Amino acid sequence: MGSVIDGAIEEGSLTEKKPTVVFVLGGPGSGKGTQCANIVQHFGFTHLSAGDLLRAEIKSGSENGTMIQNMIKEGKIVPSEVTIKLLQKAMQESGNDKFLIDGFPRNEENRAAFEAVTKIEPKFVLFFDCSEEEMERRLLNRNQGREDDNIETIRKRFKVFLESSLPVIEHYNAKGKVRKIDAGKPVEEVFEDVKIIFTSNSEKATV
Numbered sequence: 001m002g003s004v005i006d007g008a009i010e011e012g013s014l015t016e017k018k019p020t021v022v023f024v025l026g027g028p029g030s031g032k033g034t035q036c037a038n039i040v041q042h043f044g045f046t047h048l049s050a051g052d053l054l055r056a057e058i059k060s061g062s063e064n065g066t067m068i069q070n071m072i073k074e075g076k077i078v079p080s081e082v083t084i085k086l087l088q089k090a091m092q093e094s095g096n097d098k099f100l101i102d103g104f105p106r107n108e109e110n111r112a113a114f115e116a117v118t119k120i121e122p123k124f125v126l127f128f129d130c131s132e133e134e135m136e137r138r139l140l141n142r143n144q145g146r147e148d149d150n151i152e153t154i155r156k157r158f159k160v161f162l163e164s165s166l167p168v169i170e171h172y173n174a175k176g177k178v179r180k181i182d183a184g185k186p187v188e189e190v191f192e193d194v195k196i197i198f199t200s201n202s203e204k205a206t207v
């Protein structure tokens, strides 16, 4: 049996284990949400989509709702402060300690702020690599009634992805943390590659 002191240390913040976080990144329509649903089923992660959390925030009638709605319509990235608060709340409420954070960080500001606020480094970064042509086709057929799945906004989102989100992937690539997946294949084939990464626990860089 542990001593009183052991018990105190075990319960204290000093030894509190940080959650496991995998960032799931890739252009709009690359299949992040689809594959996350599969990963949840097989590997016991909780899926947190930054976009879904922001859309829920709009629906809840929050004071930030109008600002978020305008940013999404323009394909722009919502200030980190807002998105990180939503992610932290969802992490706390989940009761889990393994998270797939989908669609975040989408720019350097997202990345640096998350690191500064949570002190969490991702275990690895799953990067769904897909051609714009294929992503455009998928988004135009998504049929979820999203205000940003129209050709004008899609073009803006592609530009933001290239200019702001790819540098984040480069940042993690330089640290050997990126696991790149060919996301242009059918859903089942992509998931076969995803499974290998989650099963092997993936210590090696693949980009």
Ligand SMILES: Nc1ncnc2c1ncn2[C@@H]1O[C@H](COP(=O)(O)OP(=O)(O)O)[C@@H](O)[C@H]1O
Pocket (backbone or CB within 6 Å): 026, 027, 028, 029, 030, 031, 032, 033, 034, 035, 138, 139, 141, 142, 143, 183, 184, 185, 186, 187, 188, 190
């Ligand atoms: N590998 C795939 N092949 C064809 N269609 C796909 C594939 N993965 C996802 N989709 C479809 O493409 C659309 C976008 O997928 P989604 O998972 O929402 O992507 P993201 O979250 O990256 O925007 C959805 O309608 C989804 O059903």
Ligand SMILES: Nc1ccn([C@@H]2O[C@H](COP(=O)(O)OP(=O)(O)O)[C@@H](O)[C@H]2O)c(=O)n1
Pocket (backbone or CB within 6 Å): 026, 027, 028, 029, 032, 033, 049, 050, 051, 052, 054, 071, 072, 073, 074, 075, 076, 077, 078, 079, 083, 102, 103, 104, 105, 106, 110, 148, 157
């Ligand atoms: N980290 C994030 C993620 C999404 N968003 C906003 O939410 C929109 C939709 O994000 P999403 O992840 O649901 O989109 P998909 O890549 O899944 O198509 C983005 O275009 C941004 O406007 C954001 O501002 N910051």
Ligand SMILES: [Mg+2]
Pocket (backbone or CB within 6 Å): 032, 033, 049, 051, 103
């Ligand atoms: Mg998505």
